Amino acid sequence: MAAKKRYWLMKSEPGTYSIDDLQRDGSTCWEGVRNYQARNFMRDEMRVGDEVLYYHSNASPPGVAGLARVCREAYPDHTQFDPSSKYHDPKATGDEPRWFMVDIEHVETFDDVVSLEEIKADDRLDGMLVRQRGQRLSIQPVEAEHFRRIRTLGRRAGAGRP
DNA sequence: GCCAACGTTGGC
DNA sequence: GCCAACGTTGGC
Numbered sequence: 001m002a003a004k005k006r007y008w009l010m011k012s013e014p015g016t017y018s019i020d021d022l023q024r025d026g027s028t029c030w031e032g033v034r035n036y037q038a039r040n041f042m043r044d045e046m047r048v049g050d051e052v053l054y055y056h057s058n059a060s061p062p063g064v065a066g067l068a069r070v071c072r073e074a075y076p077d078h079t080q081f082d083p084s085s086k087y088h089d090p091k092a093t094g095d096e097p098r099w100f101m102v103d104i105e106h107v108e109t110f111d112d113v114v115s116l117e118e119i120k121a122d123d124r125l126d127g128m129l130v131r132q133r134g135q136r137l138s139i140q141p142v143e144a145e146h147f148r149r150i151r152t153l154g155r156r157a158g159a160g161r162p
Numbered sequence: 163g164c165c166a167a168c169g170t171t172g173g174c
Numbered sequence: 175g176c177c178a179a180c181g182t183t184g185g186c
Binding site for chain 2: 035036037133134135
């Protein structure tokens with residue numbers, strides 16, 4: 001029996017890799033995660049077909065820029081073995097990789113970012129981790145209702161505004 | 163650019 | 175196992 005589909009929020013700095021980059025590439029490997037909690041989500045819980053809110057951090061404004069989908073489940077992040085990579089981890093070995101990544105594919109780019117400000121102001125998004133001050137986790141689980149609400153806001157934003 | 167919040171490291 | 179020092183994240 002297939003596991004129930006889950007929903008996630010994944011952060012990226014648009015200066016590094018934006019939703020437009022993802023749209024251009026079609027899909028990408030999510031390299032460079034070096035936080036154990038985020039790694040565990042990818043390695044243990046993310047499944048093909050899970051849906052993703054693509055979040056632009058360190059952006060103006062910060063917020064959800066579009067949607068993506070998991071298209072390959074966890075496998076070792078190759079950059080940990082590469083001494084020339086800034087993600088190199090000298091303690092990782094091929095036999096015992098420490099870091100994993102998934103692949104995600106582009107689904108949709110919102111006309112306008114659903115800003116963090118908007119997310120914080122919406123009562124229906126109460127409890128979203130990204131609203132919490134000091135929440136730095138780059139991969140966060142998201143409730144289905146919150147995912148749908150953000151998607152609605154993202155689709156409404158471009159067309160509905162004066 | 164600032165800096166608060168957080169995670170990791172390493173001496174003890 | 176404690177915790178100070180350090181590095182990073184990310185909103186502002």
